[in-house]
Amino acid sequence: MDSSENTSPTGKRPNVIIILADDMGHGDVSLYGNTLIETRNIDSIGREGVKFTAGYSTAPLCSPSRAGLITGRYQQRFGFEQQVSSGAYPERREVREEDGSLAPIQGEAEYLRRGVPTTEKLVGEIFKAGGYKTGVVGKWHLGHAPQFQPQNRGFDFSCVFYGNTSLQHTNPEDPDMISLKVDFHDEAKDTAWTRHGLNGVRRNGQLIDVDQYLMFYFRDQVLDFIEQNKHEPFLLYFPMNSPVPPLQVPRSYFERLREGIPNIAKRAYNALVLAQDDVVGTILAKLKSEGLDENTIVIFVSDNGSAESRPGSNAPYSGGKYTTYEGGIRMPYVMKWPGRIQPGQVYEEPVSTLDIVPTVAAACNVPTASTQPLDGVNLMPYLKKEKAGVPHEALFWKLAGYSAIRLGKWKLYMEPKKGIAKLFDLVADPQETNDLSAAEPQIFEDLNARYAAWDNSLPPRAWTNISHVFKK
Ligand SMILES: [Ca+2]
Numbered sequence: 001m002d003s004s005e006n007t008s009p010t011g012k013r014p015n016v017i018i019i020l021a022d023d024m025g026h027g028d029v030s031l032y033g034n035t036l037i038e039t040r041n042i043d044s045i046g047r048e049g050v051k052f053t054a055g056y057s058t059a060p061l062c063s064p065s066r067a068g069l070i071t072g073r074y075q076q077r078f079g080f081e082q083q084v085s086s087g088a089y090p091e092r093r094e095v096r097e098e099d100g101s102l103a104p105i106q107g108e109a110e111y112l113r114r115g116v117p118t119t120e121k122l123v124g125e126i127f128k129a130g131g132y133k134t135g136v137v138g139k140w141h142l143g144h145a146p147q148f149q150p151q152n153r154g155f156d157f158s159c160v161f162y163g164n165t166s167l168q169h170t171n172p173e174d175p176d177m178i179s180l181k182v183d184f185h186d187e188a189k190d191t192a193w194t195r196h197g198l199n200g201v202r203r204n205g206q207l208i209d210v211d212q213y214l215m216f217y218f219r220d221q222v223l224d225f226i227e228q229n230k231h232e233p234f235l236l237y238f239p240m241n242s243p244v245p246p247l248q249v250p251r252s253y254f255e256r257l258r259e260g261i262p263n264i265a266k267r268a269y270n271a272l273v274l275a276q277d278d279v280v281g282t283i284l285a286k287l288k289s290e291g292l293d294e295n296t297i298v299i300f301v302s303d304n305g306s307a308e309s310r311p312g313s314n315a316p317y318s319g320g321k322y323t324t325y326e327g328g329i330r331m332p333y334v335m336k337w338p339g340r341i342q343p344g345q346v347y348e349e350p351v352s353t354l355d356i357v358p359t360v361a362a363a364c365n366v367p368t369a370s371t372q373p374l375d376g377v378n379l380m381p382y383l384k385k386e387k388a389g390v391p392h393e394a395l396f397w398k399l400a401g402y403s404a405i406r407l408g409k410w411k412l413y414m415e416p417k418k419g420i421a422k423l424f425d426l427v428a429d430p431q432e433t434n435d436l437s438a439a440e441p442q443i444f445e446d447l448n449a450r451y452a453a454w455d456n457s458l459p460p461r462a463w464t465n466i467s468h469v470f471k472k
Contacts, residue, residue, distance in 0.1 A: 055351050195214075
């Protein structure tokens with residue numbers, strides 16, 4: 001590649017900011033149809049760049065989805081099919097196989113072995129080797145043994161909790177804060193409503209006290225990182241701790257929606273999304289005030305859909321978190337790169353969070369390891385219409401009883417343990433209600449064969465099902 005192609009007029013390679021929402025549904029963003037609130041800052045990324053209308057994560061669940069995004073490879077290629085942990089003290093719970101029997105490894109040893117193996121290169125490692133300053137702020141959830149921690153995996157700066165979620169605010173009695181419990185997740189002991197154990201916040205590996213609304217604390221860490229690295233190219237990965245519960249939201253946001261949203265859970269949830277959108281806006285404003293916005297690639301995407309038991313919206317799709325229906329995996333997904341991506345572009349071919357690493361690596365002239373072929377592709381030639389065809393012939397999903405393959409407009413949805421396999425035409429039937437497997441037997445067979453070939457190419461998963469706590 002011509003190395004001058006992707007540098008700014010000042011000769012500086014672009015910065016990269018990857019913002020990942022946690023459990024934000026497709027229909028939670030106004031650019032994607034939410035009429036209850038206006039997420040004007042998230043929307044602005046799509047309006048000033050590209051809005052993907054078929055943008056997928058690699059799993060309907062946090063850890064595996066993040067493992068795919070951060071490596072650019074299907075996480076199943078390194079056995080990473082399921083959560084690394086849930087809760088503050090996962091090691092205190094027993095782990096069972098799918099047949100109900102006790103898994104062979106229990107306790108701390110089980111959880112210390114879960115993570116992205118060191119044979120894989122994370123985006124931090126790739127960009128640090130490429131001469132970038134690298135940072136991560138927010139929810140890690142990719143393993144907590146030393147070899148899996150961000151400061152040991154290419155990130156110059158890290159401010160994260162390792163677990164699946166942490167309290168936004170440690171004093172639920174605070175009159176300026178609204179705290180709501182909305183579903184069974186909130187009753188799982190030690191899961192969401194603590195900031196202990198894996199939910200504790202760590203700065204470069206050291207446990208710290210945070211006496212601030214956590215989402216806003218993370219925002220300030222991001223602003224500091226930008227400030228400190230504004231003179232050299234940087235990559236920042238910002239996996240936000242929202243809008244996943246605990247549903248704790250500043251009362252000012254909640255009150256603003258009192259008139260428009262009568263349902264209290266929906267109001268609090270959308271208030272949380274609004275606060276999140278403001279955080280995104282503050283970061284975009286910082287880029288602008290530092291004169292960095294013209295030379296920064298900004299991506300916003302979610303890791304998986306909202307759980308159907310929660311007040312989030314996966315509209316117009318069916319299903320949600322945990323399932324491979326569109327509601328679990330089809331994400332709000334926007335990207336801007338001023339001067340390179342045409343503003344207001346809407347891209348309808350299927351793309352994946354797998355494409356983030358190859359796209360930003362190519363944009364920044366950062367090499368990726370040829371020994372680890374990426375499953376994602378560089379999207380820029382497609383967005384600039386330099387390349388014909390589609391980025392992906394097929395996309396695949398597999399975890400814990402749910403699988404799928406998308407090929408063109410066709411989708412094969414599977415729950416293999418139950419013998420369920422349904423064929424949908426996503427263009428005619430985006431809500432996946434009309435099973436065409438009997439009407440289109442050849443397509444059904446073809447997709448089954450393609451999925452089986454992919455599945456057969458994978459190693460066994462590296463750890464078994466998580467604790468029964470989240471079995472519905
Ligand atoms: Ca998630």
